[in-house]
Amino acid sequence: MGHGQLTTDHGQHTLFTRPEFQLDVAGRKVVMGARTLIMGVLNVTPDSFSDGGRYFDPIRAVERGVELINQGADWIDVGGESTSPGSQPVSAEEELRRVLPVIHSLRRKLKSVPISIDTTKAEVAEQALDIGADILNDISGLRFDPRLAKIAHQRGSPLILMHTRGKPENMQRQPFTQDIWRSITRGLETSIRRALAAGVRRSQIVLDPGLGFGKSRRQNYEILGGLEKLRRFRLPFLIGASRKSFVRAIVAGEDLNALPAPRPGGRALSKAGKRGRESDRQHEPHPQNSTLLPTGDAAVVTAAILGGAHIVRVHDPAAILPAVRVADALLAAGR
Numbered sequence: 001m002g003h004g005q006l007t008t009d010h011g012q013h014t015l016f017t018r019p020e021f022q023l024d025v026a027g028r029k030v031v032m033g034a035r036t037l038i039m040g041v042l043n044v045t046p047d048s049f050s051d052g053g054r055y056f057d058p059i060r061a062v063e064r065g066v067e068l069i070n071q072g073a074d075w076i077d078v079g080g081e082s083t084s085p086g087s088q089p090v091s092a093e094e095e096l097r098r099v100l101p102v103i104h105s106l107r108r109k110l111k112s113v114p115i116s117i118d119t120t121k122a123e124v125a126e127q128a129l130d131i132g133a134d135i136l137n138d139i140s141g142l143r144f145d146p147r148l149a150k151i152a153h154q155r156g157s158p159l160i161l162m163h164t165r166g167k168p169e170n171m172q173r174q175p176f177t178q179d180i181w182r183s184i185t186r187g188l189e190t191s192i193r194r195a196l197a198a199g200v201r202r203s204q205i206v207l208d209p210g211l212g213f214g215k216s217r218r219q220n221y222e223i224l225g226g227l228e229k230l231r232r233f234r235l236p237f238l239i240g241a242s243r244k245s246f247v248r249a250i251v252a253g254e255d256l257n258a259l260p261a262p263r264p265g266g267r268a269l270s271k272a273g274k275r276g277r278e279s280d281r282q283h284e285p286h287p288q289n290s291t292l293l294p295t296g297d298a299a300v301v302t303a304a305i306l307g308g309a310h311i312v313r314v315h316d317p318a319a320i321l322p323a324v325r326v327a328d329a330l331l332a333a334g335r
Contacts, residue, residue: 019033024156071318107132251293
């Protein structure tokens with residue numbers, strides 16, 4: 001049986017039906033599954049791997065947020081702390097200084113557009129909700145600051161729980177797990193239990209397998225090829241692969257199983273170490289004038305949607321929207 005397929009009595013293959021869910025976002029019902037929702041990424045950081053700090057200035061960030069919606073995004077995900085491999089954490093005070101003015105201005109300009117705050121800190125989450133954010137997006141799945149779940153419960157906010165291994169500063173330098181799906185399943189089960197124990201309604205939870213966060217190049221493609229495994233949770237899920245190194249590498253013609261190059265000035269890696277790490281070189285910011293990377297991103301988005309994703313997190317909605325529409329049409333035809 002092929003990925004995302006069911007076999008009929010006549011031996012024909014048809015795409016499965018993506019289940020529909022509803023999120024309560026600031027008193028409004030948001031349907032997921034009838035069509036794929038596009039989350040537009042807005043990094044308000046000076047060291048983002050994807051845009052090199054292009055929108056660190058609040059005015060430019062707000063302009064970009066409006067542009068994301070005009071290009072086809074359904075909601076905006078605002079983040080004030082880089083989570084790219086090797087990045088260092090910032091204080092809650094600095095993160096708040098970056099995101100609050102942007103969220104406040106976006107809420108005034110985009111009255112009904114959902115805004116999520118991409119943070120692992122309860123203090124940042126709470127103040128972002130106060131100023132206009134609607135959704136909490138926690139890349140740690142409540143591992144870094146479990147108090148986020150209490151805030152989501154108190155505010156009735158949707159909560160996105162992502163699976164990650166390690167922390168951004170070390171997640172691509174530690175040995176990778178041998179069974180990535182076992183790690184994801186156990187990690188998400190723990191995150192869900194913590195959320196429910198804090199009072200978060202199950203209907204307000206969205207999952208994210210965390211592509212790129214502590215996974216090898218091959219494992220990211222194993223996840224994309226096995227997304228039907230997430231159906232066991234009976235929850236909507238999000239896929240974020242936009243501009244990530246595992247896409248960029250394959251687009252550039254690199255091998256799926258290529259061993260990483262030795263780190264400059266570092267010790268040579270053992271054979272086991274080579275299998276367990278990914279080259280820092282693969283995480284350098286991509287060239288802004290690249291014409292091939294959007295095509296790779298569109299291919300991954302298509303695979304994600306056909307695998308059942310309800311939301312795709314992207315940096316360039318205009319480039320991705322055609323692929324989203326085609327993938328949604330395929331699912332509709334399968335129904």
